[in-house]
Amino acid sequence: MKKLLLGSTMLVAAALSAAPAYAQAQRNAATSAAPFSVNLRGYSTFAFQIANHDRDADLRSHDMLDDTRLTVNVEARSDNGLTYGFMHRLRLVPAGSRSDFQNDRNFLYLRSASFGEVILGTHPNAVDNSMAPPTLYGPATGLGVYADGGFAEFAAGSLYAQAGTARLTYGMSKFSGVTATQVMYTTPTFSGFSFSASYSADSERGRSTDRNERQTSTGSTEIGNAGTENLFAAALNYSGSFSGIGIGAGVGVNVAGAKDRLGGLVTNREYENVVGWTFRLSATYAGFTLYGNYAYDGDSGYAKRLASEGAAVRVDNDSAYGYNIGLGYVTGPIAVGVSYGYGKTEGDVLIGGDDTLSVLNVGGHYTLVPGLMLFGGVEFFSAKNEGAKQNDGTVITLGTHLRF
């Protein structure tokens, strides 16, 4: 028995002593197992909308929408903690081409806790990626899928026309919404702070088809993303907690050059360069989230006065800005919320008056099971074009969202 105990004890002792030595040898060998995974996921949304508004004479009062996106993600992690891979997302092309796909995410990434994250490819820019309200399209509920009526995606142009104004009602600079081919870097998070910066040569995705420094379209007296180049975006964000209250804050800026216009009604028109600021602040406590976003674009993108254009140019000089404030509450599978957004741009600087849009949204969603939810919302909007009423109305949206 004594021998049995002696041999067994030595065996265990040898096992205990051998382990660290072999592990050290393994570590010195600097192995790179490079495990990888190939993941296919996506989501699908179906929504039904009823609109009652002042300009419905020739418009149907209802419409339906489907939106499906598929994501392929290849990812690997090396032994030194570096995560790397690429992601490709397909989405249905809007504006009636529902049988066609295009990609709206296509990028390589490298990420680790020590140096942060680098993204190379088609992706939202630094401000859009980190500073959007709880969700861009459903601020009231944090749903992210058209609970606000989905103006920009659902019925753009039929209820009101100013896409730039619409974006400002989310409290986001209208120049931050570009999903273009770019490079982006985000620092690691320390003490709740993180910084992100991105650069894109223009607003195009994938291979560039236009390296002109001038616009060739007839354009307007106010340019959007398509009229910009060399877009830099930078965002500083904070996330922390004090006495059980979650605090989020951020400041971001978009800086871009404006392309001059080559042709059109007036030749050689020049535009103001872009400097668009975005600020955000949020507090979360006991299921409640109170937040506010504010965007200030100033005269970014407005046409300049040129002697060759005569005295008619730029009769307005008001700044473009917008904000969104909201309150949401989540309890179990139920989320409800209310938000109010307002946006103002100059519209056509040849004409006096502003383009404005105000939106009050009440909505909610119910999660049947994780990844499957029902959502609905009612929205009251009022749009003005150059100071005159363009359209007022009420929109009700009901839908379902499935994510796998």
Add this chain to the structure above:
Amino acid sequence: MTRSSLRRLWLPVTAGLLLVGCAGLQTTEPPLGRDAQDARRIGSILGDEGGFNLFGGSRRRGDDQPAGIAVNTYLWRASIDTLAFMPLVSADPFGGVILTDWHSPPDSPSERFRISVFILDRQLRADGVRVSVFRQIRDAAGWSDAQVNQRTASDIETAILTRARQLRLDSTAQRN
């Protein structure tokens, strides 16, 4: 782009450079982007982060599950580490089976041991490893089977689990 436009970038850019320059501070992964936050908040009907894993990979495996090893990698490495003092006959990373050859402790040449390790789970769990120990003693007739102290197998299991935990902590520390 005017010089004044670029000048307005100084505040966020300087703040960012300060963040980058704070080497040595405790850092964590960068915050999730817009898409990832949506995915996490809404969830998936397939559970966790969702999605189908093609080619048999597991998205959830993380460090626990590199390619080429079908069982928990920490348990696997810890088992190899722990039995490194014995000659191995077989090590099957897909089945999670490690078989050693007979080994005599230097101080007790008249007895020898053989160990089989079975890794039973993809997760790092206390019951994810099972050890069997075989013992023989030498007498005039040669080697013959002998009784094994019941605690020997459990002690080796404990050693493996302890080593696996160390590896796990080391890995987490390196990532952070």
